Amino acid sequence: MTSIGLAQIAIVLIAVVVAAIPLGGYIARVLAGERTLLSPALSPVERAFYRLAGVDPAREQSWLSYTMAMLAFSVVGFASLYALQRLQAYLPLNPQGFGGVPADLAFNTSMSFVTNTNWQNYSGESTMSHLTQMLGLTVHNFVSAATGLAMAFALVRGLSRAESPTIGNFWVDLTRSTLYVLLPISIVVALALVALGVPQTLQASIDATTLEGAKQTIAIGPMASQEAIKELGTNGGGFFNANSSHPFESPNALSNMLEIWALLVIPFATAFAFGRAVLDFRQGRAIAITMMIVLVAGVLVAYWAEAGGNALLTAIGVDPSPGNMEGKEVRFGPAMSALFAAATTGTSCGAVNAMHDSFMPLGGLVPLFNMLMGSIAPGGVGAGLYGFLVLAIIAVFVAGLMVGRTPEYLGKKIEAREMKLAMLAVLIYPLSVLGFTAVSVMLETGLASLNNAGPHGLSEILYAFASATDNNGSAFAGLTGNTLWYNTTLGAAMLLGRFAFVIPVLAIAGSFAAKKKVAASVGTFPTHGPLFIGLLIGVIVILYLLQYFPAIALGPIVEHFALLAGKTF
Amino acid sequence: MLSQLRPAIVMIVLFTALTGLAYPLAITGVAQFVMPTQANGNIIERDGAVVGSTLIGQNFATDRYFHGRPSATTGPDPADPSKTTDAPYNASNSMGSNLGPTSKKLVDRVNAAIEAEFAAGRIDVVAADAVTTSASGLDPHISPQFALAQAPAVAKARSLSEAQVRALVEANAEGRVLGVIGEPRVNVLLLNMALDRLN
Numbered sequence: 001m002t003s004i005g006l007a008q009i010a011i012v013l014i015a016v017v018v019a020a021i022p023l024g025g026y027i028a029r030v031l032a033g034e035r036t037l038l039s040p041a042l043s044p045v046e047r048a049f050y051r052l053a054g055v056d057p058a059r060e061q062s063w064l065s066y067t068m069a070m071l072a073f074s075v076v077g078f079a080s081l082y083a084l085q086r087l088q089a090y091l092p093l094n095p096q097g098f099g100g101v102p103a104d105l106a107f108n109t110s111m112s113f114v115t116n117t118n119w120q121n122y123s124g125e126s127t128m129s130h131l132t133q134m135l136g137l138t139v140h141n142f143v144s145a146a147t148g149l150a151m152a153f154a155l156v157r158g159l160s161r162a163e164s165p166t167i168g169n170f171w172v173d174l175t176r177s178t179l180y181v182l183l184p185i186s187i188v189v190a191l192a193l194v195a196l197g198v199p200q201t202l203q204a205s206i207d208a209t210t211l212e213g214a215k216q217t218i219a220i221g222p223m224a225s226q227e228a229i230k231e232l233g234t235n236g237g238g239f240f241n242a243n244s245s246h247p248f249e250s251p252n253a254l255s256n257m258l259e260i261w262a263l264l265v266i267p268f269a270t271a272f273a274f275g276r277a278v279l280d281f282r283q284g285r286a287i288a289i290t291m292m293i294v295l296v297a298g299v300l301v302a303y304w305a306e307a308g309g310n311a312l313l314t315a316i317g318v319d320p321s322p323g324n325m326e327g328k329e330v331r332f333g334p335a336m337s338a339l340f341a342a343a344t345t346g347t348s349c350g351a352v353n354a355m356h357d358s359f360m361p362l363g364g365l366v367p368l369f370n371m372l373m374g375s376i377a378p379g380g381v382g383a384g385l386y387g388f389l390v391l392a393i394i395a396v397f398v399a400g401l402m403v404g405r406t407p408e409y410l411g412k413k414i415e416a417r418e419m420k421l422a423m424l425a426v427l428i429y430p431l432s433v434l435g436f437t438a439v440s441v442m443l444e445t446g447l448a449s450l451n452n453a454g455p456h457g458l459s460e461i462l463y464a465f466a467s468a469t470d471n472n473g474s475a476f477a478g479l480t481g482n483t484l485w486y487n488t489t490l491g492a493a494m495l496l497g498r499f500a501f502v503i504p505v506l507a508i509a510g511s512f513a514a515k516k517k518v519a520a521s522v523g524t525f526p527t528h529g530p531l532f533i534g535l536l537i538g539v540i541v542i543l544y545l546l547q548y549f550p551a552i553a554l555g556p557i558v559e560h561f562a563l564l565a566g567k568t569f
Numbered sequence: 570m571l572s573q574l575r576p577a578i579v580m581i582v583l584f585t586a587l588t589g590l591a592y593p594l595a596i597t598g599v600a601q602f603v604m605p606t607q608a609n610g611n612i613i614e615r616d617g618a619v620v621g622s623t624l625i626g627q628n629f630a631t632d633r634y635f636h637g638r639p640s641a642t643t644g645p646d647p648a649d650p651s652k653t654t655d656a657p658y659n660a661s662n663s664m665g666s667n668l669g670p671t672s673k674k675l676v677d678r679v680n681a682a683i684e685a686e687f688a689a690g691r692i693d694v695v696a697a698d699a700v701t702t703s704a705s706g707l708d709p710h711i712s713p714q715f716a717l718a719q720a721p722a723v724a725k726a727r728s729l730s731e732a733q734v735r736a737l738v739e740a741n742a743e744g745r746v747l748g749v750i751g752e753p754r755v756n757v758l759l760l761n762m763a764l765d766r767l768n
Contacts, residue, residue, distance in 0.1 A: 004745070004748075004749055007749050008749060008750060011749065011750070045587075049580070049583055052579050052583060053575065053576040053579040053580050053583070054575055054576060054579070055576050065573075068573050069573045069576070069577070072573035072574055072576075072577040073573075073576075073577045073580060073581070075577070076574070076577040076578050076581050077577075077581055080581055080585075123662065123664075125661050125662065125663070126661065126662060134589050134590065134593050135585055135589040135590065136589070138588060138589050138592070138593060139581075139584055139585050139588050139589040141588075142584065142588040143580075143581075143584050143588070171576050171580065174580065175580070178584065178587075178588065183587075183588065183592065186592070187592070187595075187596065190596045191596065191599065191600065194596070194600040194604050194607050194608055195604055195607060196607075197607050197611055197624060198607070199607070199608055199609060199610040200593075200596055200597050200600040200601070200608045201597065201600075201601065201608055201609050201610070202597060203609070205661060206610060206612060206619065206622070207619065208612075208619045208620055208621040208622070208627075209618055209619065209620060210620060210621055210627045210628065211620060211621075211627070211629070211634060211758070211761055211762065211765065212627075212628070212629060212630060212631060212634065214627075214628065216621055216625075216627055216628075216658065216660055217659075217660060217661045218610065218621070218622055218625055218660040218661070219660060219661040220609075220610050222593045222596070222597055224596060224600065224608075225592060225593040225596040225597070226593070229588075240663045240705075241662065241663050241664050242663035242664055242665065242704055242705035242706065242707070245663075245665070245703070245704030245705045246663045246705045246707065247624040247625055247626075247705060247707055247708070247709055248610065248622075248624060248625070251611075251624045252751065253745075253746065253750050253751030253752070254746065254750065254751075257750065309697065310670050312670070312671065312676050313675075313676065313679050313697075313700075313701075316676070316679065316680050316683060317683050317695050318679065318683070318695050318697055318700060318701075319695060319696055319697050319714070320697070321697075322696070322697040322698065322712060323697070324670065324697075325697040325698050325701040326665075326666065326668065326670075326675060326701040326702060327665040327666065327667065327668075327701075327702065327703070327704045328701075328703065328704055329703050329704050329705065329708050329710070330638070330698050330703070330708055330710040330711060330712055330752060330754045331708075331710050331751065331752055331754055332752065333752040352704070353704065354704045355665035355666075355667055355704045357665075357667040357668070357669060358665060358666065358667060358668055358669065358670065358675075358704075359670070360670050361670060361671070364669075451667050451668070452667075452668065452669040452672050453672075453673075454671060455671075456669035456670075456671060456672065459669075476667070476669075477664075477665070477667050478667030478668070478669070559669070559670070559671055562671055563670060563671050567671065568671050568672065568673040568676050569669075569671050569672065569673060
């Protein structure tokens with residue numbers, strides 16, 4: 001670890017916080033339906049959307065119809081994306097002449113993009129036509145993130161309203177999130193990325209003759225526009241197989257920093273937006289600080305692990321001072337690779353600028369554990385906030401048990417129904433991650449996909465299902481995911497991780513909205529101070545360490561000690 | 570749910586038009602008009618022929634040029650297109666090795682690379698980037714340490730003085746922005762083109 005590396009990390013995180021506070025205020029105004037700076041330009045478009053869709057923006061929905069609308073939108077999105085991939089051979093803007101995408105891969109990819117996962121079992125440059133990249137993948141990068149933001153605000157409304165039968169209108173939240181938040185920031189970031197060297201062209205490839213006279217075919221495309229929303233929407237699906245480590249997706253240190261900033265800024269802003277929506281800045285600040293503590297702890301562990309180099313290679317004569325460089329780019333180095341890894345898994349982004357599979361055992365444990373915690377530090381767009389609020393509810397409940405008082409959060413009594421729903425949501429993750437992993441390691445077809453043997457092999461499978469369930473999308477990419485088994489099971493894990501989690505969350509929103517607000521008294525546990533932050537971190541650590549310790553002990557932790565003992569697999 | 574079907578379909582169509590067509594095409598238009606060099610991939614030409622992109626590494630095999638990092642990219646096997654074979658710096662199939670830190674394959678591969686470097690008499694301390702594959706397989710850069718280590722061999726192959734070649738490396742080395750942002754590096758393609766101009 002060097003002071004320059006730490007300074008690089010600090011610069012990015014400070015820039016995130018500085019932008020997130022005002023952006024949070026803006027997001028809160030957008031989702032409260034208020035007028036904003038962009039309203040004169042955008043409200044005609046917005047009204048046209050409602051008119052064509054037959055939506056009355058003034059009519060709010062109960063939690064059940066809100067959920068139904070969200071599900072209907074996801075089903076239609078899934079079906080259209082599936083059809084687009086299967087039929088791309090017959091559609092325009094296919095300069096390389098790719099055939100239709102096979103059924104199981106198209107299923108996996110559609111599920112992946114509709115759930116904001118962006119797990120990629122395909123290699124972009126050799127599978128997807130420009131039309132599919134634009135009409136299919138870019139669109140879902142926007143709307144799946146907007147859906148996340150909508151659901152988070154449905155829960156926030158549940159907490160901020162009293163005795164209300166409704167929690168907002170899904171179509172309005174979806175439209176306003178896309179038009180007012182995601183699209184304008186994407187335009188700015190996309191153009192900044194082009195200025196830094198990210199290509200944006202409809203050409204398919206460039207033929208070059210290298211200095212030594214060999215032919216080099218360089219794949220290219222309209223990638224800056226996709227790159228921007230890939231990070232801002234915490235999607236993570238790269239234009240290319242190598243994602244943001246590809247020099248076209250991120251040509252230099254500045255583009256790298258901009259991308260990390262972009263993937264962190266909306267999730268942090270959402271925490272501040274929550275504070276504004278419940279009319280108490282301190283509530284949002286407490287959540288944001290907790291997120292930052294968990295994030296920074298992960299960054300430091302990963303940076304420490306990567307900066308030391310690989311002892312097995314040092315032993316045979318490799319200079320350890322630049323750190324573990326296998327699977328890393330020279331222009332990024334270990335500090336920015338570690339920050340990217342922790343940020344992309346602390347959010348549900350899943351873009352990578354280095355190969356996590358080649359990280360040191362404890363360096364790779366950080367992104368893995370971030371995802372096992374459900375990517376909550378600071379979480380995906382929207383998904384981070386609602387995931388965190390569920391944990392806050394559990395933390396308040398634990399505090400209530402300790403003092404023998406009915407727990408309340410923001411004036412809402414937490415009763416049996418909400419706790420049952422919160423536990424239901426939280427238990428889906430280990431069920432999916434550990435269940436699918438256990439079955440995969442017992443099957444021939446599951447093990448045939450491995451790229452690494454020994455404990456690292458278990459880590460590859462565990463990482464895959466953690467990533468899918470968590471809707472992250474990053475990978476220990478040595479695992480061959482494009483098989484019938486993994487296409488299907490990973491698709492199912494994404495489905496569970498998104499919808500089996502969020503339906504209970506929306507039910508909690510409905511249940512809270514209907515409740516009275518109790519006035520705070522001296523007995524009320526304050527949820528904005530250091531005590532609450534400490535309790536929240538305690539709950540997170542205990543909850544997830546208990547659930548996953550046996551699995552991570554057999555994977556990364558065993559590998560760490562094997563490496564120290566000089567053992568290879 | 571059925572009553573939600575119409576808004577669902579209409580919204581998908583509208584957002585497809587807006588974010589899937591209008592947005593990327595507008596960005597393409599602006600980028601092509603204002604920043605054509607960047608938007609088209611920083612292509613570099615020599616004598617009117619495209620030799621590559623300054624951002625994308627290429628494979629150098631002879632002693633006359635500085636070498637880039639090992640690359641894990643593959644391409645279709647010419648003998649059997651259903652299989653793949655090693656194809657370093659294949660810029661239409663980016664990938665890393667994805668070998669884990671305790672992988673025997675990794676240690677063996679690095680060991681072989683180190684022995685080859687020693688056998689060529691090029692290196693006394695092995696720079697980490699000289700024997701490890703990058704994440705994309707297309708890394709355009711190497712560390713100044715690795716570039717300087719190659720200087721004697723390149724100088725010999727080109728009948729130049731070692732000092733001349735070392736000076737060229739120093740001149741092509743890029744540092745950190747404001748002393749903080751980025752890592753010290755040398756762009757191999759640009760360095761090799763400068764080398765060609767020297768002769």
